[in-house]
Amino acid sequence: MPFFTGTKGSLLLEGNTIASVQNWTVSTTVSVLNTRTLSESDDFFEPDSRNTSGSCRVLYYRDESNLNNASTFINKVIKARDGSPGQGASLLQGDQNTPNEVRSSLRLKVDDGSADGLYIELRVIITNVTLTMSVGEIFAADIAFQGCGAPTFVNI
Numbered sequence: 001m002p003f004f005t006g007t008k009g010s011l012l013l014e015g016n017t018i019a020s021v022q023n024w025t026v027s028t029t030v031s032v033l034n035t036r037t038l039s040e041s042d043d044f045f046e047p048d049s050r051n052t053s054g055s056c057r058v059l060y061y062r063d064e065s066n067l068n069n070a071s072t073f074i075n076k077v078i079k080a081r082d083g084s085p086g087q088g089a090s091l092l093q094g095d096q097n098t099p100n101e102v103r104s105s106l107r108l109k110v111d112d113g114s115a116d117g118l119y120i121e122l123r124v125i126i127t128n129v130t131l132t133m134s135v136g137e138i139f140a141a142d143i144a145f146q147g148c149g150a151p152t153f154v155n156i
Contacts, residue, residue: 004110010117011056012107013072020061020070022140026054026108026120028147052122052147054108060131060139070141076104076126103148110156121153 011021029052032045060070102125109119128144 002112004112008111010109010111012109014105015107016072018058018072020059022057022059024054024056024108026052028052050150052151053127053145054124054147055142055144058141058143060141073126073143074129074131074141076102077129104145105152106145107153116155118156119153120151120156122151123148 006023009021009024011018011024028050030050031048033048035044035046036042058070058073103123104126105121106124107119107121109117111117124145124147126143127146128142130142132140132142
């Protein structure tokens with residue numbers, strides 16, 4: 001019986017593999033409603049809604065083209081001011097100015113030896129980016145995300 005370790009995991013943002021992911025997590029929670037009536041003594045529950053969220057840690061580095069994978073995430077949330085005094089940067093700045101541009105396609109993958117591997121793919125909004133720089137450690141970005149709707153593909 002094979003076990004999977006962290007070396008078998010990967011993360012894809014907008015279809016592109018993020019090469020320097022240290023870890024990722026995903027959590028799905030189902031809320032329930034108690035449907036017990038006054039005449040009943042036992043609780044009965046029905047599913048109500050589902051919430052999917054997660055996080056990952058991306059190591060910051062530069063490749064030959066002077067780009068890095070951490071910047072792909074960082075630029076989804078941290079944006080410079082557009083030049084107008086007193087005005088903050090919009091999350092849509094530089095995008096198509098539609099709310100869907102804030103959402104990203106994220107695939108959390110486990111390489112099981114098959115062509116596509118095991119994965120969960122969903123549309124997410126990047127909700128938090130924390131940059132961490134410590135003595136003796138690699139510069140990293142801790143990223144949190146919130147799922148938007150049901151996963152688009154699940155093969156676990």
